[in-house]
Amino acid sequence: MSEISEEKIRSVRNDFPILSRTIYGKPLVYFDNAATTQKPNVVIDAISNYYRNDNANVHRGVHYLSQQATGAFENVRKKVSTFVNAGSSDEIIFTRGATEAINLVACSYCETFLNAGDEIIVSVLEHHSNIVPWQVACERKSAHLKVIPVTPDGDLDLEAFGKLLNDRTKIVAISHISNALGTINDVAEIVKMAHNIGVPVFVDGAQGLSHGPVDVQKLGCDFYAFSAHKMYGPMGIGGLFGKSSWLEKMQPYQLGGEMIDRVTFEKTTYNEIPYKFEAGTPNVADVMGLGAAIDYLNELGWDFITAQEIDLLEYATAQLQAIEGIKIIGMAAHKAAIISFLIDGIHFFDAGTIMDHLGVAVRTGSHCTQPLMNNLGINGTLRASMAFYNTRQEVDKLIDAIQRVKTLFA
């Protein structure tokens, strides 16, 4: 039984206004947190407060508001840096989200370091966002994409990974946590293996930052990408941690204002990191929202968050396994609170449509991981992804909804 009091969870739920709304007249049960998490009041307020009271462009004005906005903006950079334990806040670049961070590295790193005949290693588990940019980089440079296979439980096959690594490998790009199966990859081990032969590791942390503390120095990774909207912050903002030793050597990704040092028609020189990678006016309001999300998570504490998510994961897994005809896809030993499953003889789209009408929001389909689904020999799954504000009672509603689906399609 969970140690966490219902009172605590009720108070946490009150921080998220959307959780009290209804869908088709029924209380919302939101189990699509891997797609995006809901936002607490403090995040919503930080954004609206910025526009109401503090709006000014950053890095460009001598006037009071601009100075204040710049200070607040740079302060969030420090917060992110501390949150992931980067070496310095210069190693934090703001982007639109994980996807843009991946594209940034796939373009800028590969432009400088990838040559014909070289290899990039990804895994079968990856989200399309962590496949396509590398695939296209390989096509541009006549390099080759190599793929780490998964075991039937949904773990990366590290032995096979060891065999893929060689002196042509230029970078390894893997996810911290699989959005489709919930597998938590052993990033530290992967980094160790790659670094042994001097190969840098890029981590797609889109699902990583919301489920537990991340320490990029402990992981040892060279890059770590994330999206704020998957960690209770706003959409349209995210970031990239990159070791300064790499960032210094990489070409800028986009060009324009803010990222330059001196511009003449003969020659332009670039600003220092991180500004070299932040062309144009940044999304300041959402950076404020991201800052508020980090404060919120810090205050809530990882002890509470992980205890609650582990409880939900274990409870939901047991409840699902007790239903006849349910097959859980992905049974890795280390998993985040993400459960993919199938109901025997019932198409996931049919099941999801009915569950939606019962107020239970789950995701159906391939979860942007078509190569993984092909590899597993399926077209898609139903996916329930949980957050600390979910409850066992909500898991019970999910189970009830599945029972109704089974009766309806029997």
Place this chain on the structure above:
Amino acid sequence: MTITETIDQLIKEFNQFDDWMDKYNYLIEMGRSVPLIDDTQKTDANLITGCQSRVWLSSEYKDGIIYFTADSDAVITKGIAYLLIRVFSGHTPAEIVDAETTFLDKIGLKEHLSPTRSNGLLSMVKQIKLYAFAYQVREKNS
């Protein structure tokens, strides 16, 4: 029956249900009972992929009339595909080209034709219209 008459009848049929569950039950029954598309017609060329469910649509043109058959791997999608077939199959290219396609709104199934559902049904409607248009062009040229 004309296309408009079939649509009116569908609206009447669905108006009987005030509970969404009954409506889906009806669709599921439809999805289960309708004649399947001939297996030889379940080709990649006839496949309309949505990322949620897959729809196969095949057309046949005989004596100035177009006949459609369809199938889907999801039962609800198949039920709705069947409704579309009831409306559009057995009509002339001109009738199909001119027909309105918003009737799913009126029977409370609008969300199934939204592009975000990506269940293949919206593409199926487009494909039906496209077939009709192509046969119409062919008629004019022959």
